[in-house]
Amino acid sequence: MIKVEEAKEILSAIKIDRKIKTVSITESVGMFCAETIYSPIAVPSFDNSAMDGYALFFDDIKPVMEISGVVKAGDTLVEPLKSETIVRIFTGAPIPVGADTVVKQELVKIQDRQITIDPGLVKKGDFVRKSGAQCEIGQEVVKIGTKITTGTVALLASLGIAEIAVFKKPKVGVVLTGDEVVGSNEKLLPGQIYDANGPMLHTALLELGIEVEFVEKVKDEAKSVEESIKNLVEKVDILILSGGISVGDFDFVRPALQNLGAKELFYRIAQKPGKPLYAGILGSKVVFALPGNPSSSLSCFKVYVSPFIMRFCGAENTYQSDLKFPLAQAYNSDSSLTLFLKCELKEGEIHILSGQESFNLISFNRATGLVEIPNSDTQSSKGNLYNYYPF
Structure with missing residues (x-):
């Protein structure tokens, strides 16, 4: 043995000898990436607002300012900011040339085309998402061997990537x-x-x-x-x-x-x-x-x-146990073999179940995984950490 x-x-x-195929990102969840992916664009690709509010040039801020325009998400032609004015802006909208700060709408009062601001509540650069804040052009965004999740798909889609090479x-x-x-x-x-x-x-x-x-x-x-x-x-x-x-x-x-x-x-x-x-x-x-x-x-x-x-x-290091939990109770073994016991993980502790006989499947119905008790550990103490294999 x-x-x-x-x-x-x-x-x-x-x-x-792994084989590689190209699939659409919507078909790739659960598979492993067969290439390192670099961003083809900067994200964000333009400075934009992180809040609904008002964009201004910080050095021009005054308690009362005039609203000179409106910018919404999706606008592609945006006029430069007029000196000593403020523009209404919405989340995701491009920051006008000349503006460097967004005042969130909760901090202002509006009357006609003027707003009242407390300058002491505003810091330069507030709520401006700068171009490339997530990633720059050419930046590594997904490593080879990464397991693709819905989060990975969201990232790739946001970069304009529609297909990906994966391991079969x-x-x-x-x-x-x-x-x-x-x-x-x-x-x-x-x-x-x-x-x-x-x-x-x-x-x-x-x-x-x-x-x-x-x-x-x-x-x-x-x-x-x-x-x-x-x-x-x-x-x-x-x-x-x-x-x-x-x-x-x-x-x-x-x-x-x-x-x-x-x-x-x-x-x-x-x-x-x-x-x-x-x-x-x-x-x-x-x-x-x-x-x-x-x-x-x-x-x-x-x-x-x-x-x-x-x-x-495509996964790596799959035989290295990365889940370890303490026993909820001591366990004594008279076996010279390594034991894999049916157990239940509750509140971060391993509870070894009764019915460990090899013919007994009742405990498998309740078990959340297996706990490994090494052959050298004849007296497993409460609180000691052991490898856990989830079902």
């Missing part, structure tokens, strides 16, 4: 083993169980923004398993197998991968749940074989498979 950190290091080192998402497929497993539309016979892994892994991939190529069921026969892997791996970049990876007489996945010439990266990790976890390379494709137990399968997916898929999509 290898340690948890060793497995993460191996997966972090896999070279990924991987094609992913799922193969299920286990003759005892049947679909929810079938009648359950003695000795059979309903399939949880298929819907679970399908939705876990959808949560990552991955369109699943297939979820296929294969019979627990050596030839069937090998033929399915051989045929289906050609259709995807990442193949996920569920079940059949332990050491039982009907666990055919690992022998099938060996027969097909897969390069094994690791098999079995010193952890609970999910000890019999496999990762390998078959041709140019990455293969993960997860335990058939749903609890173990989902835990392994969240800790190992999901970060790899995000790496493929």
Whole structure:
């Protein structure tokens, strides 16, 4: 068995040949930018007002001033400010040549075409957004590898950018083993169980923004398993197998991968749940074989498979845990394995749930994530910080 950190290091080192495509910015949310983007314009591109108010030249300010015009947002032809006058101006409107300050409308009183101001309440440059205050022409605004959000889209749109180069998402497929497993539309016979892994892994991939190529069921026969892997791996970049990876007489996945010439990266990790976890390379494709137990399968997916898929999509440092929280209560372990426990994050503290048995899915319904308890930490104290993997 290898340690948890060793497995993460191996997966972090896999070279990924990412492909790039160009999409409209409205289609790019959730994808990763494949280029560094520099602003083609200055933003704002002209000095403008940050408030509804009155624009003036600060050195001309007097308690009573004459209004000489009006400027609204969208005006493109604006007369220069007349000496010792003030102009009505609205948020986003261009500052007239000769003006350098905006007095917000709450500070003035209006009578006819004159306004009364208390000069002591006004500072030079108030409420003037200068050209280039957000960014100058040629300034870096989005780094390569940035995950695109609606905020990114807003920024790009404000720069007049309509399309963006992004990394293509991987094609992913799922193969299920286990003759005892049947679909929810079938009648359950003695000795059979309903399939949880298929819907679970399908939705876990959808949560990552991955369109699943297939979820296929294969019979627990050596030839069937090998033929399915051989045929289906050609259709995807990442193949996920569920079940059949332990050491039982009907666990055919690992022998099938060996027969097909897969390069094994690791098999079995010193952890609970999910000890019999496999990762390998078959041709140019990455293969993960997860335990058939749903609890173990989902835990392994969240800790190992999901970060790899995000790496493929363009993210970096995906195996470095950036979420750490304290335990709400002490936890004692007699295991020599690293534990991934179902937990609930409440008010910034991790509450370890009951029902940690690998067959028990009730606690998964309540869990907000997994907490990692290292194998060296047999007495986990309240308040200590631990890695948290959100669902």
